[in-house]
Amino acid sequence: MFGAMLGEAWHAMGANRLRTFLTMLGMVIGVGAVVLMMAIGQGAQESVKQSINSMGSNLFIVLSGSTTSGGARIGTGNAPSLKVGDATAIGELEGISAVAPVTMGTAQIVFGSNNWNTSILGTMPSYLDVRSWNLADGYMFSDSDIRSATRVAIIGKTVAQNIFGDEIDPIGKTIRIKQTPFTVVGLLEGKGQSLDGRDQDDTIIVPLTTAQRKLFGGQFPGSVRMIMVQAETAEIMPAVESDINNLLRQRHNIREGNDNDFSVRNLTSLANSAAETTRTMALLLGAIASVSLLVGGIGIMNIMLVSVTERTREIGIRMAIGARERDILMQFLLEAIVISFFGCLIGLILGIGGAVLVGMLTQATILISGNSILLAFSVAAAVGIFFGFYPARKAAQLNPIEALRYQ
Amino acid sequence: MTESQKKAGNVIRVRGLHKHYMTAAGPFPVLKEVDLDIAYGDYVAIMGPSGSGKSTFMNILGCLDKPSSGEYTLDGYQTAELDGDALARVRNKTIGFVFQGFNLLSRSSLLDNVSLPLVYAGIDKAERHARAAVLLKKVGLEKYYHSMPNQISGGQQQRVAIARALVNRPNLILADEPTGNLDSVTSEEIMALFGELNKEGITIVLVTHEPDIAEHASRQVRFLDGRIVQDSQRGFGELTAEAGAA
């Protein structure tokens, strides 16, 4: 009985292909939009999550220069206000698990006939702990390298690929950074994009002292651009932040009422708000797409109502030969469900295809989760039943003789 | 002998039946105090001028419409007491209805049209098609199983409709002007088919305007202005006397 009715529904759909197609179109667009939007939204969330994980946890960054409402203002011409000593002092505060002073710049690097422009970080061995970063190969330089300012370098994946290619093992090779020869001793693991979209693997790490003396000149010896600080837990971060502020104001002899000559930023909370923003965006996208699904459902109802009117006589004939109310109800309901099912299926295929295309064209992360597919499907089924029910019931409640008389 | 022939008594028993339609000008009476008994295996032709209420009466007999008042007992059941599902069951199993306009589903093949009542009887596809094929063969359409209704003639369409009415083995066939849309030769063919069915024991009630069609039946009943004014079984005088008394 059910099989026969399914067959009939299929038949009825085939009988008026254009109308069936137009009805489905609403569903196709609705489901396609939901799948596509969710893929983009969830992809954005996923890439933010990855960036946050790659950043390191419970991070502060202390920058030279004061903050204004517009952000950090780094006095470029002046000496950076932060000293290596500040970093050491911060490291002695309670609740700090690692500290790394960082000086940085960009430089041309050369290996053989290859050259590449990249950012150079001069820092301490603790930098890797702060960033929760591991080496893929080789070893990290040590404190003694800092003391004697040796010319050793740890290189990121992107750098390695660009100057060594896939064939050559970088470890032990000598590269030139600003003409100065450095020995590559370590290769960093890939970290991917940062929150602001930079390639974190396009970098070289060298000992702080080497960077200060051999690469970026001796203009401001002992000064650093920034200090990265990792707190032990997320809970103590507010306390640690005010401790750092107090400590540095004291060390920099800043009087009450005067502005700081540094700024402390809680990267983790920045990251969390970025995550929150993308989550909201994903929800919004999903909500907008759901509206089109709703519109698709109303389209189905529209067509089904027309179909009931148009087929009143057919309904009368069926009733005259023994169809019960529930048989007619089922017939029209099934038709609505079959239409929304196929609309959903096509929408799903187009949505996934569209998402893959968007991913290829924009390099954005897209994520098609089973959940979003399941959601789209169940919403489509619900929409089909919900909007199919009213016309179906209308058909089922027709009086047989009146339906038969209908012309 | 079939079961219906063995049954004694009446397949149809109508008492004091009234029907009025609601119109803008108020209730419009169409059937007035109709009494009628039809025995199992009978073959009845209903005649009467246009507008005398024949179709209205047939629709009530076919459980497609309900009387305004009065009693209608079908196959031993008080139809007034049956709910929607039970009435659907009666239309499906007890009665086969044949319309003047054939009323086939235009988008279904003949085989599917004939097997449709079996769908609502919950019979599986293989048996449905087997039974429909047997009936199409019986009405002489074995070459047209997969044709569509618009590919065959009116007479052939009416045969399909009769096959459909028979497929669930009803013991009552109700036909409202089954030959109304057919020429006289085709009409004779259809009437021959009805005659055969009646010989098999199926009760037949048909409406017709044509006396020579009515001749095929074993009993003629005449409607006039919503009443039965003549019944070949009861004699003319009896009825006019009743009508006069009423």
Ligand SMILES: Nc1ncnc2c1ncn2[C@@H]1O[C@H](COP(=O)(O)OP(=O)(O)OP(=O)(O)O)[C@@H](O)[C@H]1O
């Ligand atoms: N749905 C309806 N609403 C109002 N009046 C109706 C309706 N159906 C039928 N009638 C009226 O009831 C009367 C009887 O109609 P019915 O169709 O039963 O006549 P009939 O005997 O079958 O006529 P014909 O021989 O032309 O088929 C007619 O006057 C008709 O106008």
Ligand SMILES: [Mg+2]
């Ligand atoms: Mg009539």
